[in-house]
Amino acid sequence: MVRPFSLFVGLRYTRARRRNHFISFISLISMLGIMLGITALIVVLSVMNGFHKEIQERILGMASHATLSNPNGIEDWPALIETLKGHPEVVGAAPFVEIQAMLMHGGRTHAALLRGIEPDQEDAVSDLRQDMIAGSVDALTPGSFRIVLGRELAALLGVGLGDKVTVVTPQLNATPVGVMPRLKAFTVSGLFEVGMSDYDRGAGFMPMADAARLMRLGEAAEGVRLKLTDMWDAPQVAREIRYSLDGLYQVSDWTQVHRNFFAALRTEKRMMAIILFLIVAVAAFNIVSTLVMVVTDKRADIAVLRTLGASPRRIMAIFMVQGTAIGVFGTLLGVVGGVLLGWNVESIVASIEGLFGVQFLDPTIYYISALPSDVQASDVIRIALGAFAMTVAATLYPAWRAARTDPAEALRYE
Known part of the structure; x- marks a missing residue:
């Protein structure tokens, strides 16, 4: 459990302006990557849900x-x-x-x-x-x-x-x-x-x-x-x-008559979710590089905290809080963006078609002229929890390395 001291210091590190702007840039990229990955995942799965629902209604409109x-x-x-x-x-x-x-x-x-x-x-x-x-x-x-x-x-x-x-x-x-x-x-x-x-x-x-x-x-x-x-x-x-x-x-x-067809649709959705989730995974792994650089930059601070009595567990918690904060903000922004886009994707696509004079879905081929979307709460919750778990896991190794910092070695040349 993260103690208040670790939470306070970790959030302060997150808000503070760093001397190394490159670290701040990598942190921002990690957050944006998580946000874009989650947004894309929610929108794509919502559109796939809409297509599946449309097909299902048409099939069951004729089948019993x-x-x-x-x-x-x-x-x-x-x-x-x-x-x-x-x-x-x-x-x-x-x-x-x-x-x-x-x-x-x-x-x-x-x-x-x-x-x-x-x-x-x-x-x-x-x-x-x-x-x-x-x-x-x-x-x-x-x-x-x-x-x-x-x-x-x-x-x-x-x-x-x-x-x-x-x-x-x-x-x-x-x-x-x-x-x-x-x-x-x-x-x-x-x-x-x-x-x-x-x-x-x-x-x-x-x-x-x-x-x-x-x-x-x-x-x-x-x-x-x-x-x-x-x-x-x-x-x-x-x-x-x-x-x-x-x-x-x-x-x-x-379910017996159309078993293979609906099984294929479920498999398609599952594989698409796995492929798109790799975007979130890449962004989450950027947190590892961000925290490794932060730990290197904060070696003196870690040594001072250790000499003042901070335990390795508290040091580890500080950097887990910092990395998790990046993941939480990225996840929240991604969920909000994905849900809003999922709810309005039909009107957005119609606006793009009208602006550029193109047609994404030819009704003579797809039988529908609008892009269907069905945002399901279960998908959004699973995506958010999965992304959050991945970002927490990405903080473990850098935080563990920070906790193993030797104060004497870190302060030798200070």
């Missing part, structure tokens, strides 16, 4: 928090939905039929995941209606054989509203000329854009009754998609539902 399925079909799906809605964590449920199919139009073909839905119930589990850019999901009525396609998928096929596309399903038909895949023409009645290539380029929606007919499920649904009050509780809720239904259905949640 949890899914129950049965490849053989679920005949009594309305009763199953009522049962599932009885769970306190379930806020929405909708039936579906999925088809891995090929779409054809005018000699063009493209693979797609087609989902048969009930439009009036789909609103409870997805944001499809809000993502429509042409047409309406209400046109997907049973027996209409209409389809809603992603904007990029429609462009690849060269179709627009009112055009016909041929859906080729994996179900086979026996014909006089042999076994043939099932073909059915659908009319494009709408286009949607999510901002994720997986959906805009490879997904489509059709009436669930028509999808069930193509898959020969009759009136059955393939499964039920669920929306939960808290998506982070999805694994636990999925397990509870699986046990409550005696394992009759395959139950999965979004």
Whole structure:
């Protein structure tokens, strides 16, 4: 524990004008380095959090928090939905039929995941209606054989509203000329854009009754998609539902379906944090050189304090206080600067774009025109504590060397 005497002398050394201005300059550089490193780290992690949040919202706007399925079909799906809605964590449920199919139009073909839905119930589990850019999901009525396609998928096929596309399903038909895949023409009645290539380029929606007919499920649904009050509780809720239904259905949640993608995002953020933290480490190591020079400059003062009865522990504490003060001020300035920039990075980037006539994010490539930012208190606290610990560690060796100063040797030539 730092005693008041050591604290007083250490802070006095920090405030005093030194005879060696080069030491003051190195101290200032160390403080600015810590400040800039922490500021950059907070801003970059905040922008990455914003991107991850944006991507997550777009994915989960189309995907479900949890899914129950049965490849053989679920005949009594309305009763199953009522049962599932009885769970306190379930806020929405909708039936579906999925088809891995090929779409054809005018000699063009493209693979797609087609989902048969009930439009009036789909609103409870997805944001499809809000993502429509042409047409309406209400046109997907049973027996209409209409389809809603992603904007990029429609462009690849060269179709627009009112055009016909041929859906080729994996179900086979026996014909006089042999076994043939099932073909059915659908009319494009709408286009949607999510901002994720997986959906805009490879997904489509059709009436669930028509999808069930193509898959020969009759009136059955393939499964039920669920929306939960808290998506982070999805694994636990999925397990509870699986046990409550005696394992009759395959139950999965979004953390399983998109596990690799979100794991990659977490790894990217972790590695970026480590790389940027090296900036703080370099600045913290400058404290070592600063204190080594201070100890050399203050050898006579150390010797006088030792002869007056100051213990080696107090001498060590004096220089730890001095080095820690540099780290504390640098950390505080960095945290304040990083949080302020993180909160205002969107407007700052917009101002720079308007001033220089440039565009950092092309909406045709990134699907967003503004730089998202999400400053998380947990990140800020971890960064501040990590930087503080690093600066304290940087003071240990120089302070230990100061405590080992021999008074007689230091005062011999004074």
